[in-house]
Amino acid sequence: MKRFGVEDRIPLLPLHYCVSQNTSLASSSYTTVSTTSPLILDMADLIQFPRGFGQQDIIGWGTTGLVCLDAADKTVIKTPHDDENRRRVQVEQAIYERFDQRGGHSGLLRYHGPYDSGIRLEFAPNWNLSSFLRKHPEIGTEQRLRWARQVTDALCFVHAANVIHGDLTLDNVLLTENLDIKLADFGGSSLDGSDLLVSVHASHRYPGPLLSTHADIFSLGSVYYTIMTGTFPYQDLSDEDIAALFKQGRFPETKTYGPFGAIIMKCWQVEYQSVMDLYKDIEEFSQGKSTSTTSITNSFQPPFSLLLFTIGIVAIVLVSNPKARIWV
Template sequence: MRAKTSHDTNPVVEIKYSRSKQGYIGSGASGIVNRAPNGDVIKSPWPGSRNAEARRDITTESLIYERLGQHPRLIQTLGFDPESCVLTMEYMPNGTLKDFLAANNEAISTAQRLRWARDAAEGLQVVHDAKIIHCDVEPKNFLLDEDLALKISDFSGSSLEGSRASACAGRRYSRPGFDFHRQQTVSDDLFGLGSTIYFIITGQIPFEELPSDEVEKSYKDQIYPDVSGINCGSIIRQCWDSEITSAQEVYDYFRDMEYKE
């Protein structure tokens, strides 16, 4: 199953992947993403006043990919040029989980949703095992290959071995009382994982009907979307309530669910 993805050229918020064969794909906080004529994805730092920070972030991302190595839940990197700070990666033809699910929500089976939830947890555990905090766990940062296999991506703002992060998740994916000036932790990523799984299962962002500032207030009051009537609602709520201590627990939950079917 393949999907058409919308073309978003927001230069600050997030990286987007399109289905274009070459040229401009999108942009993010750290740089510009293009598709080379050979099909590879090229990430380059912003020029001008943002260049130094962008180069730092992309260099960090390259170090993280080097540490992580190859894994089915990770984007494959094909090279990094330290002089130009250009990172080369594999192309993911079905784009972001966010865009794909939004475009195909009615056609996606429960089994596929559960696989994505399981795979998101697996990918995040691989990241945490390497002493990395992703810091921006949202559907926009999970990509889908030609077989709809899910892979976690975009480590340009992540924390490596306790380094200061330069990214954070949006309000619907951030823990109550989030403070960008404090060190982010595994718990921050797990909260984002809970919200991501909610999106995967329901096809809706948490509190879709509310503006972001009201979502933040609800979270501070420990009020979350009702998950009592949805599949795997209990594990989502445990992520939100910080009752889960590792992504491995979430992965095990979905793996056990498969065995019971």
């Protein structure tokens, strides 16, 4: 296992790809960039840090913003890079305020209000489920099914608040210290029918209208599939091929996973009228604790897509704070 620290040349990680300090890098393919590049060093001046925070506090980054850790109270500040990306944070703030008005939910990050141009949220110390399953492929079926149930419960609350997530993947399912899920990243979501501000990955993309609860349920089927198999649906195919197969109603085989596999297929085939109907099936399955699901071997291999600005941010952050990870 390789320690992830400061080096003359560092691995570049794709958006939403969360890496822990003990992640093995030997078997993965990475693009590299010199941290001494004048272009990279000059970009440090472009970062807009929230008041009272600096490079040493960054724990996550992306093309639209940064996440800084406030270790004193175990919260994070999520802030946009610039005015152009401020809209996403404003949308996320409005959505969290809606959640608060409805009493909140244990499956969502606790909202602590605005902070400068960003928002303050609960910190999830075990990062995202995508990263966790890569590190712990030995996780058993019972725990995986528990996560599936929790994320479904959270989505029921989200839809009841008239919010469509729009980007359901394991990268946006965070984990608490006790390994409970927190559905996150509502910056691209729809509130009361507003436009989605996010691009959905092909393996989770509904072949029908994206601004719909059915699109979230379809994506949830792909989330279930990834939880169970450790891979995306049709992971080795191009986005175009995946889209074509989904449009034809052709999906990966799920019979191996018994009744739960049937639930996954029903998500993809749009047989649920609402996520609450789906949750009822999940509850019945969980109570039955069927033994027909097989043991799981995790072989997760995330897709890679890099953007130049992210490359610069990655290099700057890792030089100043090697513990930082991608989270936004």
